[in-house]
Amino acid sequence: TVPTGYADFPRELVRPPRGLVERAFNVRRWTTMKAGGHFAALEEPEALAEDIRTFFRDLRSLAGPAVAGGTCGRWRDLR
DSSP states (O other), X not given: OOEEEEEEOTBOXXXXXXXXXXXXXXXXXXXXXXXXXXXXXXXXXXHHHHHHHHHHHHHHHHHOHHXXXXXXXXXXXXX
């Protein structure tokens, strides 16, 4: 039930089929990246960071005004 995001990097060592991942996890965001691989945080840091930001931004908008407004400290720190 935990919302899950997946960044699909083209040079990753193991790339699971999307259908299999969606059967096992609550996939809320699936992003096919243009470049990068196993060390994506070093190879494509801007793309990965933006994808993570977008994932949490979308979750905040679904959570409602109390969370999006920052009353929950854990979410506030992710802005």
